[in-house]
C-alpha cells in the first residue's frame with residue numbers, strides 16, 4: 001500500500017523532501033501556513049509574496065555545489081527551468097584568483113563546483129511550481145499546523161499519526177502513516193514533542209553574527225562589473241564581512257554581517273545613509289553601487305538570533321518518537337554565512353528517501369536516518385562550529401585595545417594567512433580540493449589531510465612574504481576605526497561595553 005506522508009512546511013526543506021521522495025511514488029501532502037506565490041514573474045514573487053513563515057525570505061541566498069549537483073542529476077528539467085527564468089549558475093572559473101586565471105585548464109570535475117544564485121523568492125517560486133506538477137505531490141496552502149496527533153505505544157514511545165491545524169474554514173485534522181517536519185527554524189512540532197517529554201536531544205549556540213541584506217537592480221543597459229578588473233566583491237574585514245550575490249533579471253544583493261558585539265554598527269547599519277557609507281568605503285562594493293550602474297530597490301533587511309543547532313531524534317540510538325522525521329532548519333540549523341542550510345536540507349531529505357525505501361520498521365528507519373545525518377552532515381556542522389567560535393574570539397580581540405596574541409595563536413594565524421591563503425590562491429588544484437570540502441562534495445578537512453597537499457602548503461608557508469607577494473589579497477577596505485570615523489560612529493563605545501562585560505564575568509567568577 002502507498003504510504004501517506006504529511007510534510008509540515010513547503011519551504012526549501014519541504015520542497016527538497018518532495019524532490020527526493022516524489023520519484024519513489026509515495027503520496028506526499030505538503031501543509032503550508034502561508035499563501036501560494038502570486039501568478040506571474042519573479043519580480044512579482046519578490047515584491048508581493050507574503051511569507052510570514054519565512055522571515056529570511058528576502059536575505060541573499062545561493063545554493064552550494066552539493067545542492068546544485070543534486071538538482072542537476074535528479075531533476076534536470078527543474079535546473080533548466082531555474083536557468084530559464086534567470087537564476088545564475090556561477091562556475092569554478094569565477095572563483096579563481098588573478099594569479100590562477102591565465103593558466104587555468106578546466107577539468108571534468110570543475111563542472112561539479114558550480115553554484116546557483118538568485119533572489120530566494122525566485123529559487124523558491126520555480127522549485128515550488130515544479131514540485132506542484134509532480135504526480136503524487138499536493139501542496140495545501142493557508143493551513144497552519146497547530147499540533148501533532150499521536151499515541152503512546154507499549155514501549156512508552158510516542159508514535160505520531162497525524163496533525164491538527166487550522167485553515168480558513170476552521171479546525172482541521174489529518175491522519176497519515178508518517179509526518180515529516182520541515183517547518184523551519186521557528187517550527188514548533190519538535191518543541192511540542194520535547195515539552196511532552198520525548199527524549200529528543202538539542203545542542204545550540206550563537207553563530208555570533210547578524211545578517212543584513214539590501215537588493216539592487218542594474219540600470220537599463222548596464223552590465224555587472226567584471227570580477228577580473230575590480231577589487232574582490234566578497235571579503236572579511238574582521239569587524240564586518242561583505243558579499244555581493246548576483247541574482248536573476250538584472251538584480252543583485254549585498255549582504256553585510258556584523259559580529260554580535262559590534263552594537264554601534266549593527267544598530268546603525270539598517271539606516272540607508274549608514275549602509276551607503278559602508279558600501280562606499282569598500283572598493284569591491286563601491287563599483288557595484290555606483291549611481292550610474294545600479295539603484296537600490298529595497299530597504300535593508302536585518303536578521304538576528306542566528307544559531308547553530310543540532311537536534312537528535314534518537315540520541316544514544318534510543319528512538320524518541322516514531323512515525324515522525326524532521327528535515328531542514330527545524331532539525332539542524334547552520335550559520336547562514338556558509339550558505340549551507342539549503343544543501344543540509346536537501347542532503348537530509350535524500351538520506352530520508354534512502355532509509356524509507358530500504359526498510360519499513362519504524363524504529364530501524366529512525367535509527368538509520370539519524371546515523372546518516374551523523375555521517376553525511378555532522379562533519380560540516382562540527383567544522384563550522386569550530387570556525388564560528390574562532391570568529392567570535394577574533395571579533396572580541398578587535399575590541400580589545402591591548403590584545404597581544406599568544407605564540408600558538410600567532411602560529412595558527414600565520415599558517416592560514418601565509419600558508420593556506422597563498423597556496424590556494426596560487427595552485428588551482430589546491431583551490432579545487434579546498435572548495436570540494438567547502439561545497440560539501442567531500443569531508444571538509446579531507447583536502448588538508450592529504451599529505452601531498454599539506455606539504456605544498458608548508459612549502460608556501462616557508463617562503464618569504466616577498467617571494468609570494470602576488471598571492472596575498474589586496475586591502476579589502478578600511479580598518480575598524482577608519483570605518484567608524486567615516487560613518488560618524490563611536491569606535492570606543494563597544495570597546496567599553498566589552499571591557500565592562502569582562503570585568504563583570506571576572507567578578508562573578510571570583511565570587
Ligand SMILES: Cc1cc2nc3c(=O)[nH]c(=O)nc-3n(C[C@H](O)[C@H](O)[C@H](O)COP(=O)(O)OP(=O)(O)OC[C@H]3O[C@@H](n4cnc5c(N)ncnc54)[C@H](O)[C@@H]3O)c2cc1C
Nearest residue numbers: 009011012013033053061062145184328329336339341342
Ligand atoms: C539570513 C539567512 C541567509 C541564508 N542564506 C543561505 C544561503 O545562501 N544558502 C543556503 O543554502 N542557505 C541559506 N540560509 C539557510 C536556509 O535559508 C535555510 O536552511 C532553509 O530555508 C531551511 O529550509 P526549511 O524548509 O527548513 O525552512 P524554511 O525555508 O524557513 O521553511 C519553513 C516552512 O514551513 C512553514 N511553516 C512553519 N510553521 C508552520 C506551521 N505551523 N504550519 C504550516 N507551515 C509552517 C513556513 O511557512 C515555511 O514555508 C540562510 C538563512 C538565513 C537566516
